[in-house]
Amino acid sequence: KHALKTIPLIVDVEVHYTTGTTLCRDDGMDNIVYITFTHNPGPLPPLVAETFDMDPSSVVEIAASTSLGMLTDHIGVNHFNVKGNKENEECSNRGICDQETGSCNCFDTNGDQYAGNDCSEVVTSPVTNCPGDPICSDRGVCDATTKRCICEDGYTGGDCSQRSCPHGLTWFGYPSSNNVAHDMMVECSNMGTCLRARGECICND
DSSP states (O other), X not given: OHHHHTSTTOSXXXXXXXXXXXXXXXXXXXXXXXXEESSOOSOOOOOOOOOTTOOTTOOOOOOSSSSSOEEEOTTSOEEEOOOOOOOOOGGGGSEXXXXXXXXXXXXXXXXXXXXXXXXXXXXXXXXXXXXXXXXXGGXXXXXXXXXXXXXXXXXXXXXXXXXXXXXXXXXXOOOSBXXXXXXXXXXXXXXXXXXXXXXXXXXXX
């Protein structure tokens, strides 16, 4: 855990072993290690096992988001990976981004208050309702389970108070497969900024 937390990209991490507190064992048995990234949203770079100074008979295998995503230990028990589900959204979908300053203005409506640079901190717990005054700004529906607004077409933001902009094929983006790119529909074609007040794209020069 300490070694992982020295990596600048990792904010915090939990490490659990099926047996003991070290990865390698000298009894020929497998030791499954569960690594959970608790604060990093979105996909992370793959973990690569360094095998220097290991016994030639030793093996380190990593299961992540692969086609298998599974390890089978020495007694036949399958251990599956779990994909991360931490939100990776502007202002955590609990605030509005000030396009002039780049800072988040966190929601404080309906008895629910949020704080932090990215509005990820819940000040009043538990969360009782969706944001907006009125709820979801009368431009969406409140999901009673997640307490998130599902906005009508043309509107966006955590409280559906902002306008969305036209989408077009992206000028810049990750390729979707070998020799295939520019095939995703994104807001302002990734070549402009959406003016949320009017739902208009301000194109880059």
